[in-house]
Amino acid sequence: MTIVDAHCHVGRGDALTGPWDVGRLDGYLRRADATGITRTVLFSVFHGDYLIANRAVARVVAGRPDRFIGFAFVHAARDAGRVAELVHESVNQLGFRGLKVHRHDAALTPEIAQVADRYGLPVLYDPMGQVATLELFAAEFPRVAFIVPHLGSFADDWAAQRVVIDLLTRLPNVYADTSGVRRFDLLVEAVQRAGPDKLIFGSDGPWLHPGLELAKIKALGLPPQDEQAILGGTLLTLLGPAISPRSAAGAERPAATARPGR
Numbered sequence: 001m002t003i004v005d006a007h008c009h010v011g012r013g014d015a016l017t018g019p020w021d022v023g024r025l026d027g028y029l030r031r032a033d034a035t036g037i038t039r040t041v042l043f044s045v046f047h048g049d050y051l052i053a054n055r056a057v058a059r060v061v062a063g064r065p066d067r068f069i070g071f072a073f074v075h076a077a078r079d080a081g082r083v084a085e086l087v088h089e090s091v092n093q094l095g096f097r098g099l100k101v102h103r104h105d106a107a108l109t110p111e112i113a114q115v116a117d118r119y120g121l122p123v124l125y126d127p128m129g130q131v132a133t134l135e136l137f138a139a140e141f142p143r144v145a146f147i148v149p150h151l152g153s154f155a156d157d158w159a160a161q162r163v164v165i166d167l168l169t170r171l172p173n174v175y176a177d178t179s180g181v182r183r184f185d186l187l188v189e190a191v192q193r194a195g196p197d198k199l200i201f202g203s204d205g206p207w208l209h210p211g212l213e214l215a216k217i218k219a220l221g222l223p224p225q226d227e228q229a230i231l232g233g234t235l236l237t238l239l240g241p242a243i244s245p246r247s248a249a250g251a252e253r254p255a256a257t258a259r260p261g262r
């Protein structure tokens with residue numbers, strides 16, 4: 001059985017302000033292997049230059065391409081004007097298959113959504129509780145899959161998480177990852193109202209234990225096909241087929257269409 005962890009950080013930031021600036025994989029992999037996670041989406045920690053950080057992540061992914069899937073980190077303000085350039089390299093040379101944007105850097109921009117649309121990439125965007133604008137992005141860019149980590153708030157902002165559940169039910173191209181969500185009934189409600197194909201398992205490794213995060217999904221007690229949708233089925237569909245890096249220099253991936261929800 002394939003179990004994909006959709007959310008794990010790797011690398012070292014150029015500032016050292018807290019554990020979020022250092023992502024080491026040794027402990028993560030030991031824990032993930034022990035719990036049966038077979039593939040992991042990797043992206044950088046916060047960094048002063050994501051061109052450099054993404055290249056470092058790509059080297060890790062290239063070491064185990066059957067185990068890791070790379071996402072490119074994009075800074076919505078600092079990379080403004082060069083998002084297309086950054087993503088072109090990320091896709092065609094580094095083999096990345098999605099984008100990661102964090103409001104801690106800056107709020108998501110139409111420039112990023114446009115580039116994601118052109119390359120057919122899902123966008124994992126952490127809005128840090130500011131979830132209302134997701135509705136605008138989802139409507140303006142219907143072919144882009146927006147994955148909202150932590151149901152919208154790592155900090156347990158209950159009101160924001162409830163809004164995200166509502167967005168999951170209404171907007172076919174909005175998804176949420178389960179990492180760090182502590183109030184279990186929110187996950188139960190999200191599955192009941194939005195359907196299992198709108199939730200995506202993620203751990204926020206290496207800082208959160210992937211086995212603990214996986215246990216939350218198992219504890220939902222879903223039928224096997226619904227559980228498998230959360231544990232990787234939906235994500236792999238959103239990623240579309242992989243292209244081999246460098247072989248497609250100059251070419252762009254065809255735009256994938258976000259899977260309709262229910």
Ligand SMILES: [Zn+2]
Binds near residue numbers: 204
């Ligand atoms: Zn994270």
